[in-house]
Amino acid sequence: MAGSCVLCGERTELLYDDCRDFEYFMTNPANLVRCSNCRLVAMDPTPTRAELPLLYPPDYHSFATEGNPLARFLLGRYQRRQAGRCRKHLPPGGRFLEIGCANGDVLAELADQFPVVHGIELSDEAAAAAQARGLDVFCGTLEEFETDQQYDLIFMSHVIEHVLDPVATIARITSLLAPGGVVYLETPNVGSLDAKIWKQRWGLIHYPRHLYLFDRQTVRRLIESSGLETEAVRWEPNSCGWALSVQSELRRHGIDHSRAPRSRYYPLLLLAFLPMNLLDAAFGGTAFMSAVGRKSRG
Numbered sequence: 001m002a003g004s005c006v007l008c009g010e011r012t013e014l015l016y017d018d019c020r021d022f023e024y025f026m027t028n029p030a031n032l033v034r035c036s037n038c039r040l041v042a043m044d045p046t047p048t049r050a051e052l053p054l055l056y057p058p059d060y061h062s063f064a065t066e067g068n069p070l071a072r073f074l075l076g077r078y079q080r081r082q083a084g085r086c087r088k089h090l091p092p093g094g095r096f097l098e099i100g101c102a103n104g105d106v107l108a109e110l111a112d113q114f115p116v117v118h119g120i121e122l123s124d125e126a127a128a129a130a131q132a133r134g135l136d137v138f139c140g141t142l143e144e145f146e147t148d149q150q151y152d153l154i155f156m157s158h159v160i161e162h163v164l165d166p167v168a169t170i171a172r173i174t175s176l177l178a179p180g181g182v183v184y185l186e187t188p189n190v191g192s193l194d195a196k197i198w199k200q201r202w203g204l205i206h207y208p209r210h211l212y213l214f215d216r217q218t219v220r221r222l223i224e225s226s227g228l229e230t231e232a233v234r235w236e237p238n239s240c241g242w243a244l245s246v247q248s249e250l251r252r253h254g255i256d257h258s259r260a261p262r263s264r265y266y267p268l269l270l271l272a273f274l275p276m277n278l279l280d281a282a283f284g285g286t287a288f289m290s291a292v293g294r295k296s297r298g
């Protein structure tokens with residue numbers, strides 16, 4: 001089943017043919033392959049546009065409101081930090097677009113400070129929730145989004161690994177950026193220590209919903225595929241790579257019988273594995289990474 005890499009066109013090779021979904025228990029007859037040249041990891045075959053919604057159950061975590069108080073606290077803290085990052089990349093009077101804005105928590109943090117704060121969200125339910133908060137959110141895909149606006153910052157947190165064609169996505173983002181504008185994205189790091197240790201059982205493979213998995217080199221290559229300049233690729237400490245892998249293992253071995261995406265003990269795993277970020281950083285990188293690409297001013 002040799003295919004070609006979306007990023008460099010070279011041959012892909014089978015990486016894992018036995019991934020399973022221990023979060024939502026969806027099935028999909030697809031493997032993970034890796035490019036023999038640039039080492040981009042991809043799902044093979046890529047689902048069609050029509051098949052895509054079938055991989056996301058109605059209780060998918062990005063669309064749902066978090067009920068567990070500790071998880072809610074951690075999520076709130078994370079989103080405020082994300083908004084803080086965005087502020088750093090926005091000039092006074094800056095124009096902001098978030099792709100995959102869910103309920104609009106980051107947009108809400110920025111809406112009072114900047115004149116243009118827009119979101120794009122695929123889920124009808126999440127987009128309606130964001131609109132009900134008075135936020136300017138388009139419900140649909142990036143391809144369907146029409147605007148004359150140019151943006152100083154386009155933000156995309158844990159979205160690029162879900163899209164059908166990341167190269168086309170970055171090209172479209174580049175066309176929406178103002179001269180000197182920035183794309184800031186965050187995505188799992190398949191080069192991380194936890195990814196190397198857990199292999200096909202790594203929680204952030206998030207099978208079958210992560211269609212692409214990047215590392216430091218491939219995310220840089222992606223950004224530069226549309227002529228943007230990579231300004232930074234940084235590790236983002238987060239223990240969810242460990243926590244989710246352990247939760248999946250407890251389910252695989254029948255110790256945890258829960259069918260909920262996250263078990264009640266999950267936030268405690270997140271806290272317990274916080275020190276592993278130090279090991280991750282020392283040996284190959286953390287489970288998440290962020291990347292900044294800038295459009296030239298010329």
Ligand SMILES: [Zn+2]
Nearest residue numbers: 005008035038
């Ligand atoms: Zn490649």
